[in-house]
Amino acid sequence: MSSDDVVAEARVVTIQYTLWNEAGEVLDTSRDRGPVDYLHGAGELVPGLERALEGQAVGAKLRVTVSPEDGYGLRDPEGKREFPREEFPEDASFEPGEQIVVEDEEGEELDLWVLAADAHKVVLDLNHPLAGETLHFEVEVVGLRPASAEELEHGHAHGDDEGACEDDEDQDEEG
Numbered sequence: 001m002s003s004d005d006v007v008a009e010a011r012v013v014t015i016q017y018t019l020w021n022e023a024g025e026v027l028d029t030s031r032d033r034g035p036v037d038y039l040h041g042a043g044e045l046v047p048g049l050e051r052a053l054e055g056q057a058v059g060a061k062l063r064v065t066v067s068p069e070d071g072y073g074l075r076d077p078e079g080k081r082e083f084p085r086e087e088f089p090e091d092a093s094f095e096p097g098e099q100i101v102v103e104d105e106e107g108e109e110l111d112l113w114v115l116a117a118d119a120h121k122v123v124l125d126l127n128h129p130l131a132g133e134t135l136h137f138e139v140e141v142v143g144l145r146p147a148s149a150e151e152l153e154h155g156h157a158h159g160d161d162e163g164a165c166e167d168d169e170d171q172d173e174e175g
């Protein structure tokens with residue numbers, strides 16, 4: 001078997017997966033919507049899962065337990081941030097659990113998750129909703145192909161609907 005036959009960097013891998021939390025509840029699964037593509041080595045998956053898939057061939061089925069450190073990180077108890085509601089566009093909606101990008105005073109973009117919002121303030125969390133959680137994956141490798149030059153440049157896999165990549169317009173900002 002050559003190295004072309006296994007999961008490695010610069011290859012687009014198609015997987016089916018199910019994710020459970022420590023309590024055994026299904027948090028996410030591709031089984032009900034079809035397999036997903038990712039670009040291996042680009043950090044599209046949590047590090048622990050990406051590492052477990054390295055070197056696997058099509059047909060491989062794995063059960064992987066990922067610690068918080070290798071998943072969505074440890075939970076920062078200081079991660080909560082409150083912002084005045086008027087700092088956001090009037091028509092913005094804030095669904096709890098929704099991810100939004102906020103620019104801080106230094107112009108750094110921060111990924112934040114909505115905890116709560118009312119007419120006066122928006123409470124956001126620096127922690128991913130799954131930060132601090134041990135993750136249990138069942139994952140199956142169902143496809144493998146070399147990444148295109150464009151996928152490598154973008155740092156993610158493109159699906160079947162070519163040309164629908166949202167990154168095409170703001171490539172300059174990536175870095």
Ligand code: ZN
Pocket residue numbers: 150151154156158165166167168
């Ligand atoms: Zn793209």
